[in-house]
Amino acid sequence: MSKTYLIVAEHRDGKLRRVSLEALRAATDCADAGDEIHAALLGEGLDSLAAELAGYALAQVHAIESEELRHYNPEAYVRALMPLLESLRPAGLFLGHTAIGRDLAPALAARLSAGQISDVTAIERDGGNIVFVRPLYAGKAIERKVFTAYPQVVTVRASNIPAAEPRADGGSADIAKRAEAPAADLRTVVREVVRKTAGKIDLAEARIVVSGGRGVKSAEGFRPLEELAGLLGGAVGASRGACDAGYCDYGLQIGQTGKVVTPEIYIACGISGAIQHLAGMSGSRIIVAINKDPEAPIFQIADFGIVGDLFEVVPLLTQAFRQALA
Incomplete structure (x- = not known):
C-alpha cells in the first residue's frame, strides 16, 4: 500500500532554506516506489516560492497563505497545517532541525500522536527497516533508531543529508493554494521580527x-x-x-x-x-x-x-x- 510523506518547507527573505531541500531528500530516501511526497509552504505572497518548489520531485505543493503566517507563530502554524495533515494522513512528516523545526515538530507530533526522531544526520536501510542516525552526547556517540508505527515526525540537521535536486525532466508539481481565514482567538500575534544579527548567509x-x-x-x-x-x-x-x-x-x-x-x-x-x-x-x-x-x-x-x-x-x-x- 502506497504511503504519503509531507515536507514543511521553510523560507527566509523570499528564498527557500536549503535544509528544506535536505528534508525533501530525507523523505525521498524513505519513500518506496509508488509513494507520494507533498510539500507545505506557509506565509504570504508564496507564488514564486511555490513555483520553485514545484520544480522538485513532488506530487503537490500546498501553499497556505495568511497575514498571520507572515512570521512564524507556532499556534498559527499548527492550526494552518492540521487540516492538511488530516486530509493527507501522511506516514511521515519531515522538517529541518532549525529553530522553527525544533519548535513545530513536537507540537505536530503531539497532535498526531506520532513518534518523533530529532536531529537526524543520515538515513540507512537495514533490510525492511529504515534507520535514522543521530548524534548523542555532543557527538561522542551515534544512535540508530527505527519507528515502530506510523505516523512519524523527523527533523533533519542542516548540511548533513544532500539536498534534493530539481526534476531532470523539467516537469512541475501541482500547486494547491489555500487562503487561511484570520483567527480571532490566537493567544499570540507576531507583528514584526527584528534581527539583531543581519548576516547575508544563514x-x-x-x-x-x-x-x-x-x-x-x-x-x-x-x-x-x-x-x-x-x-x-x-x-x-x-x-x-x-x-x-x-x-x-x-x-x-x-x-x-x-x-x-x-x-x-x-x-x-x-x-x-x-x-x-x-x-x-x-x-x-x-x-x-x-x-x-x-x-x-x-x-x-x-x-x-x-x-x-x-x-x-x-x-x-x-x-x-x-x-x-x-
Missing part, C-alpha cells in the same frame, strides 16, 4: 564559518573575522564565552546551548575548545584552529592548527585568500 547553512572566542578580546576584534568570512562567502560565528563577554550577539553562538553547524570549513579563532562549543561544530568537514596556546583542546580535533596570534594570522590568511581568488 549560519546554520553556511559552507564556511569563521568563528571567534574570548581570544578576540572585544567586539572590534571580530572585524578581521568578518572580513575573512565575507571574502570566502562564509558566515561569522562565536563561542558562548565571546557572547557572554558581550563581544557579539547570542544569535551567533555555536555550541551545546547555541546553534549546531556542519560547514565544509570551520575556522576557529581564539577558541579554546570547551566541550560545550565542540558539541556545536565537531561535525565540520575540515576544522582549522588558530590559537596562541599550543595546548588548547581545540587542536585535538583540528585538521589544521596554527599556533599564533589571531590578529596576525587572520589578516595574513585574508591577504593570501584575496590573492588566490584574484
Whole structure:
C-alpha cells in the first residue's frame, strides 16, 4: 500500500532554506516506489516560492497563505497545517532541525500522536527497516533508531543529508493554494521580527564559518573575522564565552546551548575548545584552529592548527585568500 510523506518547507527573505531541500531528500530516501511526497509552504505572497518548489520531485505543493503566517507563530502554524495533515494522513512528516523545526515538530507530533526522531544526520536501510542516525552526547556517540508505527515526525540537521535536486525532466508539481481565514482567538500575534544579527548567509547553512572566542578580546576584534568570512562567502560565528563577554550577539553562538553547524570549513579563532562549543561544530568537514596556546583542546580535533596570534594570522590568511581568488 502506497504511503504519503509531507515536507514543511521553510523560507527566509523570499528564498527557500536549503535544509528544506535536505528534508525533501530525507523523505525521498524513505519513500518506496509508488509513494507520494507533498510539500507545505506557509506565509504570504508564496507564488514564486511555490513555483520553485514545484520544480522538485513532488506530487503537490500546498501553499497556505495568511497575514498571520507572515512570521512564524507556532499556534498559527499548527492550526494552518492540521487540516492538511488530516486530509493527507501522511506516514511521515519531515522538517529541518532549525529553530522553527525544533519548535513545530513536537507540537505536530503531539497532535498526531506520532513518534518523533530529532536531529537526524543520515538515513540507512537495514533490510525492511529504515534507520535514522543521530548524534548523542555532543557527538561522542551515534544512535540508530527505527519507528515502530506510523505516523512519524523527523527533523533533519542542516548540511548533513544532500539536498534534493530539481526534476531532470523539467516537469512541475501541482500547486494547491489555500487562503487561511484570520483567527480571532490566537493567544499570540507576531507583528514584526527584528534581527539583531543581519548576516547575508544563514549560519546554520553556511559552507564556511569563521568563528571567534574570548581570544578576540572585544567586539572590534571580530572585524578581521568578518572580513575573512565575507571574502570566502562564509558566515561569522562565536563561542558562548565571546557572547557572554558581550563581544557579539547570542544569535551567533555555536555550541551545546547555541546553534549546531556542519560547514565544509570551520575556522576557529581564539577558541579554546570547551566541550560545550565542540558539541556545536565537531561535525565540520575540515576544522582549522588558530590559537596562541599550543595546548588548547581545540587542536585535538583540528585538521589544521596554527599556533599564533589571531590578529596576525587572520589578516595574513585574508591577504593570501584575496590573492588566490584574484
